[in-house]
Amino acid sequence: MDVKKLFSLEGKKGFITGGAQGIGRTIAQAFAELGAEVAIVDINAQKAQETAAQIAAATGGRVLALPCDVADPASVGQMIEQYEKDFTTINFAVNNAGIFTGDAALDISPAAFKSVIDVNLTGMFFTAQAAARLMVKHKTGGSIISTASMSAHIINVPQTIANYCATKAAVVHLSKGLAVEWAKYNIRVNCISPGYIQTELIASLKDLLPIWSAKMPEGSRLGYPEDLIGAFVYFASDASLFANGTELVIDGGYTIL
Numbered sequence: 001m002d003v004k005k006l007f008s009l010e011g012k013k014g015f016i017t018g019g020a021q022g023i024g025r026t027i028a029q030a031f032a033e034l035g036a037e038v039a040i041v042d043i044n045a046q047k048a049q050e051t052a053a054q055i056a057a058a059t060g061g062r063v064l065a066l067p068c069d070v071a072d073p074a075s076v077g078q079m080i081e082q083y084e085k086d087f088t089t090i091n092f093a094v095n096n097a098g099i100f101t102g103d104a105a106l107d108i109s110p111a112a113f114k115s116v117i118d119v120n121l122t123g124m125f126f127t128a129q130a131a132a133r134l135m136v137k138h139k140t141g142g143s144i145i146s147t148a149s150m151s152a153h154i155i156n157v158p159q160t161i162a163n164y165c166a167t168k169a170a171v172v173h174l175s176k177g178l179a180v181e182w183a184k185y186n187i188r189v190n191c192i193s194p195g196y197i198q199t200e201l202i203a204s205l206k207d208l209l210p211i212w213s214a215k216m217p218e219g220s221r222l223g224y225p226e227d228l229i230g231a232f233v234y235f236a237s238d239a240s241l242f243a244n245g246t247e248l249v250i251d252g253g254y255t256i257l
C-alpha cells in the first residue's frame, strides 16, 4: 500500500466555491500543494483572481479564478461551461460558499431569509449538480464535498442565525440524498461540518469568542482553517473511496457537550 499516493491529489482537478478567502482559500492552497489543479469559484471576482495568482505562485500549480454567484443557477451554468473549457474534466467539487445575515427570526425580511437559503442550500445543490453532470458526461466519477457546519446539529448562541442553521442541516441531508442517487455513477457525496473557525466570516463577532470557548470542553480552542485541511484532503483523495454520504464534524469537541 502506497499511503502517500492514496492521499495525493496529483492529476486531480476541480473547483472550490467561496475559494477567494477563509476556509475555501486554505483548502485551495492545500489541494494545489498536493498536486491538484484548482478553480477558485467566488462572487468576489477580483479577490478570486488575486488568490488564484498567489496560490499559483506559491505552489507552482495551475490555479484559475472563475467568477460566479452560486446563488444564481444561470451564473453556475456559465461557470461550469468556462470550467470545462479550461479543465475539460472534474474529479472534485468543494461546495463551500456560505453566508449568514444575523437577523432575529421575528424581524428577518423575506429577502434576507431567501438570500441565506439561496447561497447555502440552492448554491450548494446547483454547484454539486454542475460538477456531477460533468463527472457523468466524462464517466470519471468523482468526489463532491460540501462545507456544512456544526450548526446543522446545534443552534449557535447568542447569535440569531436560525435560518443559517436550517440551511446547514439541509446541506447534510441533501448530501446523503445525492450520495444515494449518484453512487451508480461512482460519485461520492460527503460533507464536513466545522465548529467555529476564525475567518472573515466571523470577524465581526470576535467579542463572542470567549463565550463560544466557554461552551467547549475545558482546554479546547476555537479552530483555524488549517484544522480542516486533513478532512478535505481525505474526501478529495482516493483515501476516501469507501466514504459516501458521510459527515465529518470537526469542532474541537463543541457539539459533544
Ligand SMILES: NC(=O)c1ccc[n+]([C@@H]2O[C@H](COP(=O)([O-])OP(=O)(O)OC[C@H]3O[C@@H](n4cnc5c(N)ncnc54)[C@H](O)[C@@H]3O)[C@@H](O)[C@H]2O)c1
Pocket: 017, 018, 019, 020, 021, 022, 023, 024, 041, 042, 043, 044, 068, 069, 070, 071, 096, 097, 098, 099, 119, 123, 147, 148, 149, 150, 193, 194, 195, 196, 197, 198, 199, 200, 201, 202
Ligand atoms: N468560519 C466558521 O466559523 C464556519 C463554521 C462552520 C461552517 N462554516 C462554513 O464554511 C464556509 C466558508 O466559510 P468561511 O468562514 O471561510 O467564510 P468567508 O466569509 O471567510 O468566505 C466565504 C467566501 O464565499 C464567497 N461567497 C459568498 N457568497 C457567495 C456567492 N453567492 N457565490 C460565490 N461565492 C460567494 C465570499 O466572497 C468569500 O470569498 C461557509 O459555508 C460557512 O458557512 C464556517
